[in-house]
Amino acid sequence: MLSGRILAAARDEFATHGWAGTTLRAIARSADVDPALIYHYFGSKEGLLDAATTPPQRWLDGVAATWNTAPDELGSALLRLMLSAWADDEIGPVLRAVLLTAAHEESTREKLRRIVEGSLMGVSRLGADDRDRAVRSGLISSQMMGLALMRYVWRVEPIASMTDDELVGAVAPNLQRYVEGELTAEPTSQHVD
Amino acid sequence: MLSGRILAAARDEFATHGWAGTTLRAIARSADVDPALIYHYFGSKEGLLDAATTPPQRWLDGVAATWNTAPDELGSALLRLMLSAWADDEIGPVLRAVLLTAAHEESTREKLRRIVEGSLMGVSRLGADDRDRAVRSGLISSQMMGLALMRYVWRVEPIASMTDDELVGAVAPNLQRYVEGELTAEPTSQHVD
Numbered sequence: 001m002l003s004g005r006i007l008a009a010a011r012d013e014f015a016t017h018g019w020a021g022t023t024l025r026a027i028a029r030s031a032d033v034d035p036a037l038i039y040h041y042f043g044s045k046e047g048l049l050d051a052a053t054t055p056p057q058r059w060l061d062g063v064a065a066t067w068n069t070a071p072d073e074l075g076s077a078l079l080r081l082m083l084s085a086w087a088d089d090e091i092g093p094v095l096r097a098v099l100l101t102a103a104h105e106e107s108t109r110e111k112l113r114r115i116v117e118g119s120l121m122g123v124s125r126l127g128a129d130d131r132d133r134a135v136r137s138g139l140i141s142s143q144m145m146g147l148a149l150m151r152y153v154w155r156v157e158p159i160a161s162m163t164d165d166e167l168v169g170a171v172a173p174n175l176q177r178y179v180e181g182e183l184t185a186e187p188t189s190q191h192v193d
Numbered sequence: 194m195l196s197g198r199i200l201a202a203a204r205d206e207f208a209t210h211g212w213a214g215t216t217l218r219a220i221a222r223s224a225d226v227d228p229a230l231i232y233h234y235f236g237s238k239e240g241l242l243d244a245a246t247t248p249p250q251r252w253l254d255g256v257a258a259t260w261n262t263a264p265d266e267l268g269s270a271l272l273r274l275m276l277s278a279w280a281d282d283e284i285g286p287v288l289r290a291v292l293l294t295a296a297h298e299e300s301t302r303e304k305l306r307r308i309v310e311g312s313l314m315g316v317s318r319l320g321a322d323d324r325d326r327a328v329r330s331g332l333i334s335s336q337m338m339g340l341a342l343m344r345y346v347w348r349v350e351p352i353a354s355m356t357d358d359e360l361v362g363a364v365a366p367n368l369q370r371y372v373e374g375e376l377t378a379e380p381t382s383q384h385v386d
Contacts, residue, residue: 015296021214102347103208103293113349131351138343138352139363144338150331154295156306158324158330170332170376174367183363 003041005031010052011093015100018106019049046107052096053108055115059091074126075176076105077170082144083164086152096153099145116141126179139178196234203245206284208293212242212301227368239300246301248308251283267319268369269361275337276357279345289346292308292338317363319372332371340364 009031013022024045028035040047062081069077085091098115101108117138127133147167150159162170202224206215217238221228235241255274262270278284291308294301309330318328340360343352355363 016211016250017214018209021210081210100296103296109347112347116349122341133349135355135363137380138349139327141349142339142343142352142364143367144339145338145342146335146337149338149342150335155303156309158327159335162328166377169343170328170371171335173374174336174370177367178363181366 002031002033006033006038006041006048007052008093009081009170010048011097014049014052014105014108015097018103019101019105021101024048025149049101049105049108050111052080053094053101053111054097056090059088059094072176074179075174076172079138079168079172079175080164081143082148082166086148092152095148099149099153132183135183136178140175143175143178144170195224195226195230196221198241199234199241200245201286203241204290207242207245207298207301208290211296212294212298216354217241217252242294242298243304246287246294248291249283252281252287254276263371264290265369267372268367269365270332272361272365273357274339275341276360279341285345288317291340291348325376328376329371332376333368336364336368336371373375 009027011020013027013030017026020047023036024035027048028038038048042051062085065164066074066077066081086095098108098112102112103109127136147159150156151162151167152160159167199220202216202220206220206223210219215227215238217231220241221231231241235244255278259267259270259274279288291301291305295305296302320329340352343349344360345353346357352360
């Protein structure tokens with residue numbers, strides 16, 4: 001599909017060259033289409049960026065389903081959702097584009113914030129109040145995004161080649177602590193239980 | 194200092210536009226120096242990237258000192274080292290440039306791998322064998338880099354405005370589990386699928 005080819009090219013260009021360094025001409029060349037077609041499908045550079053960095057509905061549905069997981073299994077459920085999303089041919093490139101473009105471009109950074117919030121804040125059982133829920137949601141995201149970058153973008157070994165099951169064994173208990181553990185340890189750096 | 198001004202400009206340009214999208218001319222313009230001066234100081238675009246993404250010796254010394262921390266305090270010691278490094282006017286911009294440029298540029302990705310390994314692999318008490326040490330090192334990095342991106346680059350709230358002490362209370366125990374905890378949990382994933 002032409003619009004799919006344009007979106008794939010846009011994701012690569014925005015991720016590699018940032019918002020300012022990307023031209024519709026370069027995207028059109030990379031997708032092998034006429035630049036006019038980009039305007040036809042997406043209206044503007046802004047419209048194209050928005051479409052290129054919006055996760056498919058199918059993924060949002062998967063996120064919504066995860067909200068029904070029992071709280072004591074939420075850590076591993078969230079991690080498996082993340083691993084399967086990055087491995088997905090349709091969802092993985094969108095997440096990659098969001099993470100890489102967010103570094104350079106404020107509207108994508110705002111979108112990343114909304115994805116973080118939308119993915120996790122719906123878990124209304126998370127946290128004791130709104131502030132606690134936002135802290136836990138942010139900590140969960142920090143671990144999942146760092147892991148995704150190491151594994152799928154920077155490809156740092158051995159993280160890149162560990163199996164999903166190995167990673168779940170290693171990381172899910174840490175996510176689970178962010179879901180339901182005590183987060184305010186002794187304020188002194190001297191000793192951490 | 195002229196070379197410092199060139200390095201600061203190079204970090205911004207490489208981080209924003211990537212390796213391919215950055216020209217020495219643009220860096221010279223941003224630093225307000227003659228392009229010839231860049232060759233004089235750094236020899237080539239490669240030499241400039243290398244200098245711009247090499248952490249100062251002072252930081253490497255701090256990392257080395259952390260290796261002497263008692264193993265049961267390593268989680269909070271590593272986290273406090275990371276927080277102070279990002280807050281440092283000299284070290285923070287280098288780490289930022291490494292993280293952002295690594296997405297686009299293979300030699301910087303290789304440097305990021307070496308920083309990950311050099312920062313953590315020196316902790317010879319980490320892990321039961323080389324493979325276990327590399328896994329633990331990678332997991333610690335995944336949490337610290339994800340946290341650094343959320344806090345300092347993407348500035349996602351409330352992570353961006355939490356105090357260092359709050360973050361240490363919330364995150365250090367998770368790092369501590371990667372330092373010395375059991376990483377091969379029961380595959381509780383069975384219930385989830």
